[in-house]
Every structure is written in C-alpha cells, then in structure tokens.
C-alpha cells in the first residue's frame with residue numbers, strides 16, 4: 001500500500017500543466033496570462049478578462065467588440081428553462097437552484113456533447129458565460145417573487161445582469177455606473193484562481209468526457225461550501241453577527257480557541273501566506289462604493305477593525321492568516337442591494353469563465369487522461385464471508 005504518495009488536500013501535488021493563472025502565495029502575486037490582477041481589476045473590464053483567459057492574449061478593439069457581441073447574442077435561455085425554476089421551493093437556496101438549472105442546460109444543447117470539436121467547445125463556453133447572469137438573475141427574481149426580466153442587448157454584460165436582477169416592469173431601473181463599475185471589478189477579481197477545489201472538480205468531471213454544462217454544475221456544487229465560495233456569504237453573516245466594534249475581541253478569542261470550531265470567515269488561504277492581492281482591490285472598492293453611494297454601513301467599520309486586530313495578533317501572524325477575496329466583497333454586494341444568499345451565486349457567475357477556460361485547456365492538452373487518484377488502503381485484509389446465521 002505504500003506505492004503512492006499520500007497528499008491529503010493535494011497541498012503539494014500538481015494535477016496538470018496550465019498557462020492560465022500564476023499564483024505566488026508567498027509574494028501575494030496573482031497573474032492571468034501574465035497580467036497582474038490589480039492592473040486587470042483597475043484598468044481592464046470583465047469581458048476583456050474573459051477573452052484573455054479563453055484566448056491567451058488581450059483582444060484588439062475589434063476582437064473585443066466581436067466577442068462582446070457573441071456573448072450578448074447568447075444571453076437568452078430557452079423559455080422552457082423557466083419551468084425549472086418554478087419546480088423549486090421559493091425559499092430554496094439560490095446555489096441549490098444554480099446547481100440544478102445549469103446542469104439542466106446539458107439537456108438543451110446536445111451539440112455540445114462533441115467535446116473533441118474545438119468549435120463546439122467554443123460555443124458551449126460562450127453559452128455558459130452568457131447565460132450565467134441570466135440564470136443567476138432568474139434565481140434571484142424567483143426567490144423574491146418578481147417576474148423574470150429578459151436580457152437586453154443594448155446593455156453591457158454587467159449592466160445587463162444588474163438590470164435583470166433589480167429592474168421591475170412597473171418602473172424604469174436607473175443603472176448606476178458606480179454600481180456597474182464595482183460589480184465588473186468583483187467579477188474580474190473572481191474570474192479564475194488556478195487549481196482551487198471547484199476548478200479541480202470541473203477538470204476531474206470533464207476528464208471523463210462529460211457534458212460541459214454538467215461539469216460546470218459540479219463546479220458550482222463544490223464552490224457552494226463555506227470553506228470555498230460560500231465564505232463570502234459566511235463572512236458577511238459573521239460581520240453582521242459581530243455587529244459592533246466592541247464585540248470583535250470575543251470573536252477573535254473564539255477563532256483562536258482550538259476547542260471552538262469557529263473560524264474567522266474571509267480569513268486565511270491555502271496558497272496566499274502574505275496577503276491576497278484580490279483583497280487589496282476589494283477593500284479599496286468597498287471604501288469607494290460606500291462613499292459614492294452614500295451608504296453608511298457599520299459592518300464596514302467592523303470589517304476594517306477586525307482586520308487590524310487580527311493582523312496584529314500573534315495567532316494570525318504566526319499562521320500567516322490574512323483577509324482573502326471574500327472578506328470585503330460582501331460589504332460591497334450588500335451595499336448594492338444583494339441578499340447574502342446571492343453572494344456565492346455571483347462568485348459562480350464570475351468563476352464560470354475560469355472553469356470553462358481550464359476545461360478547454362485540459363481537453364486540448366495532449367497529455368490529458370481521465371483523472372483517477374489512487375489511495376492508501378486502510379480497511380481489513382482479505383477475509384472469508386460468514387453466513388448471516390453464523391455472525
């Protein structure tokens with residue numbers, strides 16, 4: 001049984017070669033196709049980053065316009081898909097709905113089953129990136145009992161998503177450019193993150209040749225967990241529970257107490273041991289958005305104070321625990337008007353491009369094989385069956 005390397009949690013096993021995303025966890029560096037995440041979040045746009053991840057290079061103006069147009073033309077979902085939503089209880093968690101509805105897309109696009117055809121893969125990728133905002137907004141609308149809002153081709157990817165989420169037929173929804181800009185940054189910051197749990201799930205599911213929509217549904221299921229994408233929802237719930245700055249020490253003490261399972265949500269990362277470069281942009285964006293929208297939410301003060309106290313505490317210093325991408329995102333999303341249940345959905349929406357880019361890369365890789373980890377067996381050695389009346 002000692003033939004295999006034992007690496008629980010895959011902390012030191014590379015499962016693939018990849019040219020998409022580079023992370024140096026000690027230096028706090030994150031690059032997509034070589035470009036630093038800070039520059040992309042501040043200067044680029046989510047559509048451009050999608051193109052970059054999928055194609056390897058930044059687009060020319062014409063390429064970007066064509067790509068945006070293609071994505072825009074795929075935003076509608078089949079009308080029959082609305083019946084799927086209606087099958088869920090209204091109080092269902094929107095991530096449960098996402099797992100089901102995105103998986104259901106596999107029943108609508110039979111042409112996408114030919115995954116060895118690059119053109120079919122491209123179309124499936126475009127469909128997924130285009131339809132996620134529509135499906136995410138429908139999940140929200142369903143939960144609040146409002147009519148679904150159809151996509152609009154005159155709006156940008158991000159503005160269209162906000163319109164489908166927040167507009168109601170009764171009155172015109174004014175799309176605030178500040179909100180569009182913040183949302184676009186949040187999408188960019190979540191676009192890809194090399195071989196994290198959900199991406200590895202998508203690759204493993206896809207390695208058998210499975211339908212891409214089903215593979216992305218598997219990724220969404222994995223992302224939902226509180227140790228992964230579910231942390232943004234958990235982080236905001238935690239900040240609200242703390243409520244006021246004077247209660248922070250109590251929660252810091254709990255996080256340090258090994259007998260208490262409580263962890264500071266939005267803190268710590270498997271790879272980043274210096275800081276999470278996404279958190280830096282996120283904190284700045286949170287400050288900007290709250291100021292510009294004139295929102296005075298005390299949880300932002302709680303978040304900043306909690307960060308300061310933790311960063312100066314020997315426990316967090318020694319374990320190299322810093323705020324991650326999920327720590328401040330909730331503050332912004334909440335100011336924009338999203339309920340906490342939607343936070344992980346937004347993460348899934350943005351991460352879809354990373355998932356499909358990684359899936360494409362895997363399938364085009366000549367070294368690609370079905371993923372098949374081995375194990376160290378710890379069960380009984382061989383023994384003979386005993387009839388039930390003899391046991």
Ligand code: CMC
Pocket residue numbers: 009196226227228229230231255256262263264265266267268269270271319321324325326
């Ligand atoms: N609060 C308190 N202690 C912590 C925390 C935390 N948030 N994170 C790690 N630790 C401690 C942990 O108890 C352990 O201590 P010891 O060595 O004494 O047993 C040590 O730090 C190492 O933790 P680990 O769980 O072995 O590290 P990991 O690499 O397996 O876990 C993590 C990484 C992100 C799952 C973890 O830090 C965590 O649970 N954080 C809170 C959840 C969270 O914010 N997740 C979002 C991650 S970033 C975005 C995403 O992936 O979706």
